[in-house]
Amino acid sequence: MPAQDPGDQRTGDGDRPGETEAERDDRNLAELLQELRVAGLGIQVIFGYLLALPFTSKFSALGPGQRMLYVATLVLAAVATALLVGPVAYHRVVFRRHLKRHLVGAANVMAILGLATVGLTISAAVLLVASYVAHGAPAVIIGVFVVCLFAGVWFVYPLTRHWDSQPEPPDPPAPSQDRRAGGAAH
Helix, strand or coil: CCCCCCCCCCCCCCCCCCCCHHHHHHHHHHHHHHHHHHHHHHHHHHHHHHHHHHHCHHHHHCCHHHHHHHHHHHHHHHHHHHHHHHHHHHHHHHCCCCCHHHHHHHHHHHHHHHHHHHHHHHHHHHHHHHHHHCCCHHHHHHHHHHHHHHHHHHHHHHHHHHHHCCCCCCCCCCCCHHHHCCCCCC
8 A cells, every 4th residue: 555645634444535534534424323323213113112012911921931031132122222322422422522533433333233232132022922923943943043144144244245355446536517517618
């Protein structure tokens, strides 16, 4: 990698042509917060259903093991919610303190841990429902399948693709206004 000019504000790690470090941090934060909106909404819906479940008439039909699984699922949903909403709280606490790079790093860790916890929450919820509908081995097989599905699609596949692939070249610079309008002004 060629040495960078000390006056060049780009970092060389995932930057775009002409993008400063601050612009990259802004872009990374915006992309991460958009991803967290999607994941956060999903886990909040699941959490809401789990909070309401004990107040239904069928909850009393759960056995002691299913009740323990329910409590574990509820706790996982709370942890996932905390991790996926955590970057928003972090942002509010450090707002205007020039800590965006630290925010992006912490938010990335919280997002990865939050997604892993979402996968575990959904897997536990599926196991709970499967154990209610199909007792014994079928429920366990379904539960293991769902855990493997989330682990494989969300973590194993992207990580193995990352190790096997070459970095993508940066996006080409956007065309100027004159070029988009069909050429230079006359």
